[in-house]
Amino acid sequence: MKTYIITALLIIMGIYVMQASEMPARPCYRTISSSLMEFDDFCDVCGCSGNGGSMGFGTGLNNNFIGLRYIGQRYRSRDGIFSNSPWIDENFNTIQLWTQIPVGRRLIINAVMPYQFHSREFADDTKQHINGLGDATVLGFYQILKQTPDSIISIKPQHTLQLGGGVKMPTGRFEEENLEGSVNPSFQLGTGSWDYVLGANYGVTHRNWGLSAMVNYTIKTKNDKEYRFGNQFNYALNVYKTYYLGTNFALTPQAGIGGEHFEKNKEFGFEVHDTGGNALFSRLGVEVNYRQYALGLSSMLPVAQDLNNGKVEVKSRFSVYLNINI
Amino acid sequence: MKSLYKLSTLLFLFVSVTSCSDDDSPGDNLTGEGRVIIEFDNSVAGDDLILGSSYTNSQAETLTINRLNYIVSNFRLTDTQGNVFTYPKEYGYFITSEETGNTEVVLMNIPAGRYTAMTFGIGVDQEKYLLGAEGQGDLLTEAESTDMMWSWQAGYKFLNFEGTFTSSTVPENTYFQIHMGSHGSSLDNYKETTLSLGTEALVSDEMTPIIHLVVNAGNILDGDNKISLAEQAVIMVSEEKSPKIAENTANMFSVDHVHNGDGSSH
Numbered sequence: 151m152k153t154y155i156i157t158a159l160l161i162i163m164g165i166y167v168m169q170a171s172e173m174p175a176r177p178c179y180r181t182i183s184s185s186l187m188e189f190d191d192f193c194d195v196c197g198c199s200g201n202g203g204s205m206g207f208g209t210g211l212n213n214n215f216i217g218l219r220y221i222g223q224r225y226r227s228r229d230g231i232f233s234n235s236p237w238i239d240e241n242f243n244t245i246q247l248w249t250q251i252p253v254g255r256r257l258i259i260n261a262v263m264p265y266q267f268h269s270r271e272f273a274d275d276t277k278q279h280i281n282g283l284g285d286a287t288v289l290g291f292y293q294i295l296k297q298t299p300d301s302i303i304s305i306k307p308q309h310t311l312q313l314g315g316g317v318k319m320p321t322g323r324f325e326e327e328n329l330e331g332s333v334n335p336s337f338q339l340g341t342g343s344w345d346y347v348l349g350a351n352y353g354v355t356h357r358n359w360g361l362s363a364m365v366n367y368t369i370k371t372k373n374d375k376e377y378r379f380g381n382q383f384n385y386a387l388n389v390y391k392t393y394y395l396g397t398n399f400a401l402t403p404q405a406g407i408g409g410e411h412f413e414k415n416k417e418f419g420f421e422v423h424d425t426g427g428n429a430l431f432s433r434l435g436v437e438v439n440y441r442q443y444a445l446g447l448s449s450m451l452p453v454a455q456d457l458n459n460g461k462v463e464v465k466s467r468f469s470v471y472l473n474i475n476i
Numbered sequence: 477m478k479s480l481y482k483l484s485t486l487l488f489l490f491v492s493v494t495s496c497s498d499d500d501s502p503g504d505n506l507t508g509e510g511r512v513i514i515e516f517d518n519s520v521a522g523d524d525l526i527l528g529s530s531y532t533n534s535q536a537e538t539l540t541i542n543r544l545n546y547i548v549s550n551f552r553l554t555d556t557q558g559n560v561f562t563y564p565k566e567y568g569y570f571i572t573s574e575e576t577g578n579t580e581v582v583l584m585n586i587p588a589g590r591y592t593a594m595t596f597g598i599g600v601d602q603e604k605y606l607l608g609a610e611g612q613g614d615l616l617t618e619a620e621s622t623d624m625m626w627s628w629q630a631g632y633k634f635l636n637f638e639g640t641f642t643s644s645t646v647p648e649n650t651y652f653q654i655h656m657g658s659h660g661s662s663l664d665n666y667k668e669t670t671l672s673l674g675t676e677a678l679v680s681d682e683m684t685p686i687i688h689l690v691v692n693a694g695n696i697l698d699g700d701n702k703i704s705l706a707e708q709a710v711i712m713v714s715e716e717k718s719p720k721i722a723e724n725t726a727n728m729f730s731v732d733h734v735h736n737g738d739g740s741s742h
Binding site: 230231232233234235326327329375376417418420421422423424 | 517519522523524526675676678688690732733734735736737738740
């Protein structure tokens with residue numbers, strides 16, 4: 151499946167790269183997707199926390215938008231502590247309602263409300279499903295450097311820098327019962343805790359090219375079941391190029407890398423065995439803009455990983471979103 | 477510039493508020509009594525033990541294991557202050573069996589506390605044996621039904637380890653039987669092992685820790701003492717080999733992890 155997705159993406163990107171080499175001499179009157187920054191989304195994904203997936207990109211920096219995004223994550227984890235213990239496939243699915251609203255001249259508010267439906271199948275063919283709201287996140291970013299709004303493509307590189315933070319609220323259920331054996335402890339709808347996020351986004355665009363970098367750190371706290379997911383550090387770097395195809399159309403292929411680092415989880419103050427770790431992903435994506443709509447596709451594949459002492463493996467992540475500028 | 481300064485102050489405040497939010501010591505008031513669950517997860521050198529599967533050891537002997545039963549007894553728990561709680565002897569003997577899936581020991585009425593080490597015996601000590609048949613309680617009938625007893629005179633089998641094997645000199649599948657125990661009261665093979673838990677197991681009327689042990693059955697023949705099945709495939713009453721097997725068996729246990737909680741999940 152993932153091979154198909156990637157192939158399709160590459161073909162689409164290839165076609166448009168060819169077409170776009172005959173770019174109109176006059177750029178469109180408006181840069182719809184002026185720069186693709188990454189925002190948010192740390193960890194809500196995997197239920198959150200343990201292996202919270204960050205999925206990358208947001209849309210237009212200076213846009214207010216509201217959108218829906220689907221994120222699918224495939225994991226496998228060992229059911230047991232031995233080297234021949236069976237692998238269990240885990241599917242984490244998230245649908246997010248997300249929005250970005252500028253407040254005043256320099257503040258951006260980013261909010262995400264996820265709905266999760268996860269499933270896994272044990273070696274004895276029994277299936278487990280959990281679904282419900284995930285953890286809602288509200289972030290505020292202060293724009294230290296911002297692009298000139300609505301400018302036509304500038305000759306000079308345009309820099310943006312945003313610093314901010316926010317809170318992830320325990321709107322997703324955390325069930326102690328889901329801590330089944332030594333299987334992935336992140337099979338949860340939420341961390342069950344108030345978690346705090348610090349983040350920074352940097353972007354530079356020059357002509358049609360753009361580069362974005364982000365780092366964020368999530369401080370997780372103890373939930374009422376005395377479980378505390380490990381703090382999480384995410385980083386990502388993306389390059390993209392926007393092709394203007396007529397007055398209303400723009401297409402932006404993107405490629406990048408992203409990484410995640412997890413500290414160990416704690417339960418009753420004691421470190422939980424086989425937790426923590428890190429993963430590095432490659433990422434390919436594309437965003438299509440038509441008038442006020444943005445449709446994005448993104449796929450992430452692990453390049454290197456060591457999660458939960460090798461007991462958990464992330465196989466792939468895929469996301470698709472549709473945003474409307476408001 | 478002023479706004480930058482303001483922002484960094486805000487960030488700093490934010491970090492300082494959030495970073496000290498949750499470090500109070502857990503289980504500060506452990507009260508009452510609770511249970512301790514000990515899971516004996518049988519394995520062979522890092523692989524899960526699956527009856528009927530084959531495992532090759534360092535002596536190039538390939539064992540297909542069909543049975544692994546052993547008696548564990550006389551549990552003692554040591555808390556952070558060094559106090560030792562000894563489990564009552566009359567309830568203190570447990571037969572675990574891979575065949576029946578009965579690999580969990582539940583200790584009841586443990587005083588609330590934070591335990592950091594556990595000691596237990598493998599087999600039945602002479603003190604218990606010398607109480608005579610009437611002093612054995614349920615253990616005697618249970619041992620008979622699980623094939624953990626030769627006869628009352630010969631005594632308990634502490635370990636019943638059976639299957640088939642092949643080696644370079646024994647190419648045909650050949651039965652092996654390792655039955656280890658004390659020989660009446662003439663040879664005492666009862667041994668004890670002490671394991672550090674590596675963390676604290678929290679016990680209270682609300683908390684039931686699960687101590688997850690890894691039991692490496694490969695150690696029985698292939699531990700500090702090397703026992704060759706090609707040399708002798710049925711080892712029962714052996715004054716030379718059974719003490720070595722007893723020693724190997726006592727060293728086959730280690731703590732994988734401790735799960736603190738209400739005992740409902742691992």
